[in-house]
Amino acid sequence: MARPPLSPEAVQQQRERALRAAFVLFTRHGVESVSLRAVAQELEMSPMALYRYFPGGKGELLATLRGSGFEALAAELESAIVGVDDLLERLLRLTLALIHFATSQSALYRLMFDVTQEEEHDVYLATRRERAWRTASTCFAAAIRAGLLRGDPKTLPHVFFAAIHGVIAFEFSTQPDPDRRLSRLIGPMLETLFRGSGGSLATLRRVRRTFRASNPPPVTRRGTS
Structure with missing residues (x-):
């Protein structure tokens, strides 16, 4: 069964959560520590789920930050x-x-x-x-x-x-x-x-x-x- 579409507000909220988590990882451990897997773990979601918010993966996440x-x-x-x-x-x-x-x-x-x-x-x-x-x-x-x-x-x-x-x-x-x-x-x-x-x-x-x-x-x- 297909997932229901997310509202623009919900997408933006999840993107902001992911960006905050990625920035914390970078601050603590450097850019090598910033991966979709690590960010997803911080947010308690699967890495594939994170692609809903950052289809370009780690590159898009870092570029946005x-x-x-x-x-x-x-x-x-x-x-x-x-x-x-x-x-x-x-x-x-x-x-x-x-x-x-x-x-x-x-x-x-x-x-x-x-x-x-x-x-x-x-x-x-x-x-x-x-x-x-x-x-x-x-x-x-x-x-x-x-x-x-x-x-x-x-x-x-x-x-x-x-x-x-x-x-x-x-x-x-x-x-x-x-x-x-x-x-x-x-x-x-x-x-x-x-x-x-x-x-x-x-x-x-x-x-x-x-x-x-x-x-x-x-x-x-x-x-x-």
Whole structure:
């Protein structure tokens, strides 16, 4: 006898339960522990039953989790620059928002950036990742057009993000030197990046002031969120 169809609300509730269970598994044991069998066991259902909610299997489950992370990051970045017209201030606020997101939601941040997936699972994820990236790239393009910075508008935001992400990764792992914390490195690194991108002395002074005064919170270590 065929199972009765589930309401959209019931499907969504079960998907959210599965996503929460998968995230707990990832947080505790890493991505290798996230399988449909393990998630189904947490939910006390069969792995085949879980395919009703995630027909794409583990790939869809992870892509949905990661996409929700990028959606949350996009919202935080957008909120950080609402009503801010000063182009440099927008870039500084975006940086602080990224650091805050990474340090306050470290497990989610690692899931977003440390996990790679096949393209077949990337449609849902790509649209949400693009929303977050669009906010940053638009601000960099505007700063370059205004002469605040010099560089290729497609490349420069990647350079800045790669550097910021690297410092965050050092913080997560305490490598290469446990005394070189994010709060100590972020200011000098950004000052170097702005200088290399044509930032004026006034720009460098503002960067220095902002990141001397700010004190990004310590990162929650691997295994916690």
